Amino acid sequence: MLAAERRDHLLGLLAREGKVVAKDVAADLGISEDSVRRDLRDLAAEGLCQRVYGGALPVSPAVVDYAARQSVAQDGKRKVASAAAALVRPGGTLILDGGTTALAVAHALPRDLACTVITHSPTIAAALLDHPQAELFLLGGRIFKHSAVACGAAAVEAAQNVSADLCLLGVTGVHPEAGLTTGDAEEAAMKRALAARAADTYVLASSEKIGTASRFRVLPWEKISGLITDADPHDAVVEQLKALGLEVLSAN
């Protein structure tokens, strides 16, 4: 029995029966309950199920679909996400960008944290629906399919009407010379609009983004408060960034 088989089996059960009981599955498949629990824990960490005492329940289909397609669960992203989640203060207002790293942040937020979350990503909004204390505000606009977020003039305009303590921004490239970059001009504009509405802006970038550049500049270094990454603090590029005066928070 391969681990991937177990995972599929569990996801199948969740889809077909709406629940999974750890004990039953263990008996059915002839494996230990510990393995089932471990699998469920991992699936829950990826946002593919909701862990409950005794087993697990499905999360909303939209979230599952999306999370299954993207690999939210890469270790680097998870580390960055929990470091970022630690910056969110109870009662504060948070602007959360789209993208898988930001989605990981949403999953890393404590379930009963009382805060306001502003986002242009329907996926992130869906992921936070079960946070009873969280106030959600969705920025509307034309949906860009490849990144599944609202962008464009309407979204940027909607962003003008909010303000927040903290903005967590995902980018696809962090390069000492090219700066913070992303692959789409509309997305870059949207990120700029979001960052402009927060007192502090931190950029999330798992290690593979460090030292790379995409096509469109998002922001100059001066506009951001810091960078959160799991890259080695003594990495050459990271050292360069620090030399530019950038605060680098290590997520490890």
Add this chain to the structure above:
Amino acid sequence: MLAAERRDHLLGLLAREGKVVAKDVAADLGISEDSVRRDLRDLAAEGLCQRVYGGALPVSPAVVDYAARQSVAQDGKRKVASAAAALVRPGGTLILDGGTTALAVAHALPRDLACTVITHSPTIAAALLDHPQAELFLLGGRIFKHSAVACGAAAVEAAQNVSADLCLLGVTGVHPEAGLTTGDAEEAAMKRALAARAADTYVLASSEKIGTASRFRVLPWEKISGLITDADPHDAVVEQLKALGLEVLSAN
């Protein structure tokens, strides 16, 4: 029996029957009354029910509506949804309301239909992400957790800037005298705003909604083009609606 299942069962009872009697539930599920009381206490602490001597009552129509919608996923909605999906013309613009019936419509739309979909539901937006030919426009605003849609002043305002050929509206009650109703005032206002922006508005109502009324009026009969339901066309209430001049499309 998982704790979460008991919770769902209780919420379902609250929604369907409007009350829960601790003793009866304990007998039905074969668990102790103490467990039921504990669950009800927890639900009340989360604001999902109102604890009374001997059991519990629903706290607000909106919550009840949502819990009920969560628990049911029946055939009727699918029938209504595919009948509604057939109204959508290629190249057209569709306003899709939130709610599970509307979500079913989203799933019923052909995968490569070229059309523009405007919605205030992040869930529906997420469901349509894999329709490559569909243009999506999301109306933003404060997210109402109970129904997982954007409502409130910002959302209504955003709706003013769109227009469409067709609006498909879900409601929780269709009653000859009370009209089209739903459980939450903000949702009702949002639905009104959506309907006002479309040339044609059709109301989706699976059979169990027919003849029932919720607390808030959405629209008068004159404002809608027709009703799509899987109820028996010779049902007494349906006949009454037809007598009012309403076009009733049978989904079967």
Add this chain to the structure above:
DNA sequence: CCTATTCTTGCACGTTTCTGCATGTATGGT
């Protein structure tokens, strides 16, 4: 091809959480 390392899996242990019962108290009806 062999060895070292990492990963996975199941087991054992201590800890936490749940659940039903028993007791005493509070509530509502008669």
Add this chain to the structure above:
DNA sequence: ACCATACATGCAGAAACGTGCAAGAATAGG
């Protein structure tokens, strides 16, 4: 005022949980 029922609390057994550990499998490196 009385009684039946519902309630809160404490308790104990059971179930589920997390963690550390060791044996085996898979992988990487020589």
